[in-house]
Amino acid sequence: xxxLLPWRTLRQQAKSRLAEExxxxxxAHELELERLQQGVLLQTLRxxxxxxxxxxxxxxxxxxxxxxxxxxxxAFHAGNHADVLKHAVQALIIESLKxxxxxFIVLDTHAGGGLYDLRGDWSQKKAEYADGIGRLWDxxxxxxxxxxxxxxxxxxxxxxxxxxxxxxxxxxxRLARDQDKLALMELHNNEVEDLRANMGYDPRVAVHHxxxxxxxxxxxxxxxxxxxxxxxxxxxxKEDYFAVVDTLKKAQK
Numbered sequence: 001x002x003x004l005l006p007w008r009t010l011r012q013q014a015k016s017r018l019a020e021e022x023x024x025x026x027x028a029h030e031l032e033l034e035r036l037q038q039g040v041l042l043q044t045l046r047x048x049x050x051x052x053x054x055x056x057x058x059x060x061x062x063x064x065x066x067x068x069x070x071x072x073x074x075a076f077h078a079g080n081h082a083d084v085l086k087h088a089v090q091a092l093i094i095e096s097l098k099x100x101x102x103x104f105i106v107l108d109t110h111a112g113g114g115l116y117d118l119r120g121d122w123s124q125k126k127a128e129y130a131d132g133i134g135r136l137w138d139x140x141x142x143x144x145x146x147x148x149x150x151x152x153x154x155x156x157x158x159x160x161x162x163x164x165x166x167x168x169x170x171x172x173x174r175l176a177r178d179q180d181k182l183a184l185m186e187l188h189n190n191e192v193e194d195l196r197a198n199m200g201y202d203p204r205v206a207v208h209h210x211x212x213x214x215x216x217x218x219x220x221x222x223x224x225x226x227x228x229x230x231x232x233x234x235x236x237x238k239e240d241y242f243a244v245v246d247t248l249k250k251a252q253k
Contacts, residue, residue: 102226109185181206229251
């Protein structure tokens with residue numbers, strides 16, 4: 001933390017006075033420092049009693065640490081090939097739920113900030129969207145099966161230029177009807193503030209500042225009793241894989 005704090009302060013002031021190449025190098029350095037910090041902590045905790053027994057205890061501890069700084073992965077990967085697949089399927093499931101008049105709920109365990117500016121610093125760092133939604137954007141008329149998903153992105157980019165991309169919360173919000181609901185969970189402080197700013201004005205949306213694995217189990221059974229559960233942690237820690245399985249087992253009980 002002592003190393004990272006000066007970098008966060010510098011980041012806030014640096015863009016106006018650094019050349020773009022220098023600024024991007026600084027952002028990359030900061031990302032590596034945060035990953036190093038988390039990795040060192042994980043290795044240290046392996047020898048402590050926290051790690052013995054259920055690994056979920058360790059996951060919660062690491063998540064709380066991450067809550068002090070906020071994840072970078074959502075903006076880095078927004079609109080990449082994995083997002084295209086995930087969000088296209090998500091949109092089709094929601095459209096299927098809408099075939100009945102009964103309301104439904106979308107529970108999103110790792111909601112992130114909700115929506116993203118692809119021109120922003122983090123999205124431009126690797127520009128992963130260029131090999132994802134960027135490849136489909138100019139050919140979107142050919143992909144009629146993906147119309148619900150692509151239609152939302154078109155609504156967000158009415159100028160015709162691809163500037164904005166919906167995270168799973170914004171995609172759900174735009175596709176949901178007046179009678180439907182969204183329960184969005186996000187643990188990290190920075191992201192949850194963005195999520196509230198982007199989604200909180202909508203009366204159909206409930207934003208929960210909590211661990212998504214714990215939150216999903218706590219919110220079940222939901223009201224209404226039909227809907228979609230989306231579990232997509234960053235998987236930067238291998239414990240996430242075990243936590244997903246553990247959470248699914250608990251959710252089915």
